[in-house]
Amino acid sequence: MTAVGIDAIEIRTGKLKLDLAETFAPQKGEDPEKYTKGIGLEQSSFPDVYEDIVTMGANAAKSLMDRKGLVPDDIGRIDVATESAFDNSKPVSTYIAGCLEQVYEGDFHHANKGERKFACLAGTQSIDDAYNWIRAGRNRGRAALVVATDTALYARGDPGEATQGAGAVAMLITEEPSVVELSTEQGYGSADETDFLKPNQQFPSVDGKRSVQVYLARMREALEDYESVAGDTHPDDFDYIPFHTPFPGMVRKAALLGYRHMTRGTDVEDALESEIGRQPREEAYDSWDDYEEAIRGYMDELKETEQYREWYERVIDPTINISSQIGNWYTGSVHIARLSALKTAAEEGKEMAGKRMLVGSYGSGAQAEIHAETVRDGWREEVTALDVDDQLARRYDLSYDEYELVHDVHNHDKEVDVEEFTHPDGEFVFTGWGRMNERK
């Protein structure tokens, strides 16, 4: 069977940054380590006044098309994943296609365009749609462009405010891909939940603590469902496990849960028993709360073991290097985690071709998806071609007062006039609601 997967990736961060320890914590009267150690974030990205989900998505897509030497005729579908959409009729992909058509010969009249919504999971769902489209033989030799783009803002004063972020990830899905091949097996955990929602409102209504529990419960179900098709998993099966990363502290909890699940009944559990001195109490529980309560003591000890710490540093830590500097990009977040792992591997000179990753995606509302990926021969060339470090280093460092202005500029309910902090540099810019985005 021909391999199908991700052939190329490009990212576009919002061009402003907020330093959580230096700038945010003092204003909130909090210990900086609550953010840097507890939540796990150093900085967050924000869009400048001339950026939005369309321009960030279009700029990422243009970088990808230029680097791969593509023209519109090479792309048969454009899927945008976002939970920051501003148009209840036209999908954001039409706006992005409109931008790209300003700079390339030809147009996207032949391309199927859509917008996927399931909170942060939608980026992965868009990749799945592209995969199925190619596998069904409907692509006529063309590639799919998937753009995950979001401005993740919370109301000021909401506990989620510390986890904001903004940026886009563009990914090209093709046959014989260069970066990763997607496996056919997937697992899901899905339930109607109300811990995080945006019914006709820009900022989410969030029950933060509950949202963490829902994430973990759905992720566990997805892992069990994945194992029902792919067989039992073991921690040594995967070089990296990128999770959806609303903030790195969330990944710490997901990783511990995943490790415990994957080690049940294995040699690792036996080895851990000699270190921890007992087996966990773990029967079948109807509710997540009961399960969590039953295993809490064991998990607290597990996370302190040498064995778990070594695994976490090797398999999970590399996935959060980038997200700790950018905050939550919602739909792009798990794709940043994958990129972060591969970028770290490239920097460490590690060979990844043929190695496997287990990817844990999640969207509030709520649904988790687990699937495996195999790294392809061209991964290193693709990943080292990205200018992630430059983009992050070039961001304008906001003062707290400037941050509040930027927050207001991107609040659709407010009309404020603020000067730009950076200057457009040959890129698509936002020129006002209902008007075309232009290139400057």
Ligand code: CAA
């Ligand atoms: N030094 C070190 N650590 C500290 C500390 C200090 N001085 N002060 C606090 N901490 C630790 C806490 O112990 C805690 O760690 P644990 O969770 O491991 O116990 C961590 O820092 C966070 O502290 P709090 O729980 O007190 O933080 P909070 O209540 O202010 O906010 C939150 C946490 C509720 C998750 C909030 O960030 C939030 O609402 N976020 C938005 C919702 C969210 O992201 N949920 C995640 C799941 S839903 C999802 O994934 C979808 C999505 O993208 C939104």
